[in-house]
Amino acid sequence: MPTGTATTGMAMVTATPRYRPSCRHPPRSEPAARASSRDRPAFCLNRAMSSPRSAHAARPKRSRTRTTVGPVVLGLLVVFIAATAWVGIRGLQAKDALEAAVPLAMSLKDQVVAGNGAAAALSAAELAEFADTARSRTSDPVWRAYELLPFLGPNLVAVREVAAVVDDVARNAVMPLAALAGTLDLNAFKPVDGKIALQPLIDSQPQVAAANTALTRAAANVDRIDTGNVLEVVRSSVTQLQTVTVDTAVTLDGMQRAVTLVPAMLGADAPRDYILLFQNPAELRSTGGIPGALALLHTDQGSIELTQQASSGSFAQPDEPVLPLGDEIRSIYGDITGQFIQNVTMTPDFAQSGALTREMWRLAFGVETNGVLSVDPVALSYLLDATGPITLATGDELTADNAVQLLLSDVYARYEVPAQQDAFFAAAAGAVFDAVKSGRADPTKLLTALVRAGAENRVLVWNADEGEQAVLAGTTLAGARPVxxxxxxxxxxxxxxxxxxxxxxxxxxxxxxxxxxxxxxxxxxxxxxxxxxxxxxxxxxxxxxxxxxxxxxxxxxxxxxxxxxxxxxxxxxxxxxxxxxxxxxxxxxxxxxxxxxxxxxxxxxxxxxxxxxxxxxxxxxxxxxxxxxxxxxxxxxxxxxxxxxxxxxxx
Known part of the structure; x- marks a missing residue:
């Protein structure tokens, strides 16, 4: 048997040698050491690729990918959480600042009306600080980025815009008015010896104009805030701000018109003459009532004098209107609107009533006046609340409570002759005018009375000068048709x-x-x-x-x-x-x-x-x-x- 062959079958199987190529590298001195790997058996190549050393060399690439993505995601999550917390915290800070500004705004209003300049300046500074805090907390890049998110974004936009409006009002309206409160005292407008100081009004015009511009802008800006997709609490805040800005803008607009127009009408530049109509609503006309009594007011450098009184009987009754009426007015109210002083107020356009009255006065007395003013007994009762009771020459005590009853009812039971009735009415109106002119009226109550009467269309003004009348356009004082x-x-x-x-x-x-x-x-x-x-x-x-x-x-x-x-x-x-x-x-x-x-x-x-x-x-x-x-x-x-x-x- 050949050498190495087993004597049994089992031995043969186990003892038969199998050829297995060697994967060991030959010594570098041998020629095989220079052999290319492609000349090595595939088995060796496979082993080499799957060897522990080779596997260790291949893993780092996949491991780097996993270790890079993990920290990035974690980092982004941390950044998002931090940014969300940032927005939330700053939102709460803005909310606290805006809420703190509310009571300050209310206090400031009272301080300005009271003329307490020092307190108003302090409140205004605090208000401006809170408003600036709210604005700055809602306008940084992180906040603006979050505005792009669905659902949350519209709420953040609305809050930012609310804060911006409040800040604008605080800096450009509140601050000028607070500064004005330090120099403008309502008591300064109480007549002294029948004369009102006009310079404070003139000096206040720049601040009032600046504040009015800011409020007008704020009212427009808050009206543009989109509340279609916001939370109810945000929508409610915007609605409240709209109400406040609009109401304040209307008030301030009236204030600017007043400080612009009053000095001119009181003769700051030249003497003026105005017809004063007393409309009697016991006999109705469109703008109030029949003008049964009239007077002429003369103004010069703040002084006011009632220089002439007249009644309806003082005027002629022409066959034609004293001024062209136009077919429209003639069709509705008739030619009598322009023929009789009692009917000039039949039209709801007080500018036309004023022009007719002015022309009738010129024809009757030869005086060309600068305009026409109108009041009624109810407005006089408001003024009496500021002046207090007045004793008339007849011995009657005229008060805020009995003025309407006395002037519109009792007088007719007492006097049967129309001329006597008109005279009583004119005397009562003159007494109220004298009380106001003498400085008896409480300035705050007087202002309140005038504002109320104006809002109810009980005080009307028409200036013959078109530029001055334009200042009144759009106000209740102008007495225009409803636009x-x-x-x-x-x-x-x-x-x-x-x-x-x-x-x-x-x-x-x-x-x-x-x-x-x-x-x-x-x-x-x-x-x-x-x-x-x-x-x-x-x-x-x-x-x-x-x-x-x-x-x-x-x-x-x-x-x-x-x-x-x-x-x-x-x-x-x-x-x-x-x-x-x-x-x-x-x-x-x-x-x-x-x-x-x-x-x-x-x-x-x-x-x-x-x-x-x-x-x-x-x-x-x-x-x-x-x-x-x-x-x-x-x-x-x-x-x-x-x-x-x-x-x-x-x-």
Missing amino acids: SDSTTNRFGLYLNDATGAKMDLYLDVHTAIGQQTCRADQRPQYAVEVTLTNTAPADAATSLPAYVTGGGSFGVPLGNIKTMVSGYGTPEVQNLGVTRDGATVPYHPATDATFPVSTVGVELAPGESTVLRFNWLGARPFSGALELRSTPLIALHEATQLDFSCQGSSQ
Whole structure:
């Protein structure tokens, strides 16, 4: 047997040698050491690739990828958490700063009104600091980056914009006004020897103008804040800020107009003459009442003198209007508007009333005045709250509580002759004027009284100078027709007495306004409703003086009240007619300076009531506010919201 062969089968199998190539590298001195790896057996190559040493060399690349991604993700997570915490903390800081500013703003308002300059300056500085904190906390790059996130982003944008508005108001409105409070004291405007110091008003004009500009800008900016996708708490804050900025902007706008116009009207540059109308709402006219008494005011360097008084009997009664009226006014109110001083206020445009009054005064007395002012007995009662009771030459004590009753009712029972009634009324108005001029009035209460009377359209002003009148444009003092804008549709309701007497003391008036969308094209229907009631006693025909009932001079039964009611729509609406107590009634359609007008005559016996509804169709969809401007009655009732069902076509 060959050497090495097993003697048994088992031995043969186990002992048979198998060839296995060597993977050991030959010595470098041998030629094989220079052999290429491609000349090595595949087995050796495989072993080499899978050897521990080779595996150790391959792992680092995959390990570096894992160790790089992990820290990056962790780092980003840490950054996100930190940034979120940053935004949250700064948001809370901004919230605290804004909340701290609220009581300061309220205190500042009281300090400015009180003329406490030192306290106002301190409060303003604190307010500005809080506002700056809120702005800075909501305007850094991290905050701005988070504004890009869905849901959270719109809230952050709104908060940042709120903080920016507050900061703008604090720096550019509050600070100038606070500085003004240190130099401007309301007591400085109390007349001394019948003269008001005008220089403080003139000196305040730059600060008031700067503050007014800032508030106007702030009101516009807050109105642009998008609250469509924000939390309710954010939306509520924006709404509150809108209310505050708009209300304050309106007040400050009035303040700027006052400091601009008052010095000129009080003769800062040259002496002035103004006609003062006392409108009597016991006999209604569109802007208040019949002008039964008038006076001439002369101003010069802040001094005010009542130099002449007149009554309706002092004026001639021409056959033609003293100035051209135009077909529109003649159609609605008649030529009598421009013929008789008692009727110049029939039109709701006080600029036209002023021009007619000025011309009638020129024709009667040869004096060409600078303008016309108007007040009524209710406004006088407000002034009496500032002056305190006044004793008249007749021995009557005129107070805030009894002025209206005394001037609009008792006087007619006491005096039967119209000239005596007018004289009493003029004397009472003159006494109130003298009390204000003497410095008796509390300046804060006087300002409050004037603001209230102005808001109720009981004080009206017309300047013959167009530039000065432009300063009043858009204010209640101008006494213009109701002008609408993009956010508010304004309608008008004006009453003119047709009884020819003083029965409107017993006319109770309630108004309502509303809209309803009934058509497929979304054009809205508008309705203005007025409820009129004759509250005179059942025996008015015999218990009331003839001068009050009219004595039947104009064909109206004693005790009845006859009124011409004119409803003014916005210029673009379509007139849908008038109903009375739910039934369609005839009316007089007309146009007054592009305003569509419907006029209806109503006569009521004592105790009788009726409801008129003026209907209009809008030109396009509208979702804004509605406002009703009307004749300032003795007793004012705020217009309520009118809910009504759809009428007419739905096309």
